[in-house]
Amino acid sequence: MSPQTNLVLLGSTGSIGVQTLDVVARLCKVGRPFRVVALAAGRNSRLLAEQIESARPEVVSLADERAAEDVRRRFPGLRVLAGEDGLVALASLDEVDVVVNAVVGAAGLPATLAALARGRTLALANKESLVTGGDLVRDALGAGGGRILPIDSEHSALLQCLDAGRRADVDRLVLTASGGPFLDLGRADRATATARDALRHPTWSMGKRITIDSATLVNKAFEVIEAHYLFDVPYERIDAVIHPASILHSLVQFSDGSLIAQAAAHDMRIPIQYALTYPERVSTGLPQLDLARVGRLEFRPVDREAFPAFGTVLAAAHAGGTATAAVNAADEVLVARFLEGEIPFGGLDRGLEATLAAWARERADGDVPATLDSIRSTDHWARAFASGLTL
Numbered sequence: 001m002s003p004q005t006n007l008v009l010l011g012s013t014g015s016i017g018v019q020t021l022d023v024v025a026r027l028c029k030v031g032r033p034f035r036v037v038a039l040a041a042g043r044n045s046r047l048l049a050e051q052i053e054s055a056r057p058e059v060v061s062l063a064d065e066r067a068a069e070d071v072r073r074r075f076p077g078l079r080v081l082a083g084e085d086g087l088v089a090l091a092s093l094d095e096v097d098v099v100v101n102a103v104v105g106a107a108g109l110p111a112t113l114a115a116l117a118r119g120r121t122l123a124l125a126n127k128e129s130l131v132t133g134g135d136l137v138r139d140a141l142g143a144g145g146g147r148i149l150p151i152d153s154e155h156s157a158l159l160q161c162l163d164a165g166r167r168a169d170v171d172r173l174v175l176t177a178s179g180g181p182f183l184d185l186g187r188a189d190r191a192t193a194t195a196r197d198a199l200r201h202p203t204w205s206m207g208k209r210i211t212i213d214s215a216t217l218v219n220k221a222f223e224v225i226e227a228h229y230l231f232d233v234p235y236e237r238i239d240a241v242i243h244p245a246s247i248l249h250s251l252v253q254f255s256d257g258s259l260i261a262q263a264a265a266h267d268m269r270i271p272i273q274y275a276l277t278y279p280e281r282v283s284t285g286l287p288q289l290d291l292a293r294v295g296r297l298e299f300r301p302v303d304r305e306a307f308p309a310f311g312t313v314l315a316a317a318h319a320g321g322t323a324t325a326a327v328n329a330a331d332e333v334l335v336a337r338f339l340e341g342e343i344p345f346g347g348l349d350r351g352l353e354a355t356l357a358a359w360a361r362e363r364a365d366g367d368v369p370a371t372l373d374s375i376r377s378t379d380h381w382a383r384a385f386a387s388g389l390t391l
């Protein structure tokens with residue numbers, strides 16, 4: 001029997017959070033015991049209540065006081081926190097081995113910094129931590145002595161492929177992208193597509209925001225930034241390629257021309273489990289890939305004209321400072337507006353471009369280099385800006 005791993009799960013009621021608890025249960029069954037010390041959720045106090053009953057954490061946190069009150073009433077003896085302070089408190093708890101950060105959006109950054117400052121292993125699904133505050137995350141990692149294990153299928157693949165050679169011999173990282181539900185639509189049809197169309201992702205079943213971000217390729221551009229910070233590879237050496245079936249999750253090209261790929265079934269529990277057992281591999285009955293049934297593999301270049309948001313996000317990455325925080329915050333607002341039916345799909349592309357242009361005009365000077373305060377103030381500014389845009 002392995003020693004017990006003490007785990008904190010932030011974002012427990014989202015898609016990744018629910019699947020993490022499934023993986024934890026599977027690992028416990030095969031003699032890899034985990035203790036869930038703390039859970040943090042957004043506003044879904046009902047699902048959190050079920051998770052509290054089965055996982056028995058010592059402390060929980062919710063996005064706001066109202067949701068927290070609801071849980072306090074149901075579990076009078078339980079410590080219940082709220083808000084960003086609650087998330088940071090959970091990420092900073094003593095005697096924790098792994099913090100899983102599966103919070104959605106920029107709200108995940110302070111908890112990431114807190115976990116790394118305490119030297120924890122951070123299993124990171126919150127890509128916005130790296131998108132909005134990559135330099136700060138890198139500093140916290142250096143200062144605290146912790147480590148990051150990615151919970152993103154592409155980056156889990158890259159981590160595995162990088163083991164095939166020396167870092168000095170890495171030529172390029174190649175991220176694969178499914179291309180989302182609108183890959184084969186003409187630009188005019190895509191521009192007028194609805195939330196219902198976009199939520200039908202062809203290969204992955206994911207949360208709503210990431211599904212819309214996959215349809216615009218914003219998610220893929222975020223993943224380029226994520227890879228840049230996780231593996232310390234310059235942007236010029238990170239490519240994205242459309243691979244509609246998403247069988248190869250990403251590849252590393254080495255200097256001799258060898259491309260090493262990782263393939264697996266479309267199941268986020270596989271990268272989640274790898275982050276929790278790294279570098280070991282454990283058999284817990286997760287789905288296996290049947291290559292004979294896959295048939296053929298198709299690849300295409302990213303069509304930057306058809307998916308302009310991909311370039312907008314990468315332009316923000318090159319601008320540096322708080323540009324990516326601005327684009328991320330605007331994207332969070334624009335995706336919510338799109339899901340509400342307020343703006344058409346094409347409004348996502350236009351809104352991001354307008355936000356980056358306004359950032360360059362109004363914010364760029366004061367916001368470089370980024371600090372947690374400047375990221376927060378840019379985040380607020382961009383949310384207000386994107387909310388007010390007519391698209």
Ligand code: MG
Nearest residue numbers: 152153154223
């Ligand atoms: Mg991904």
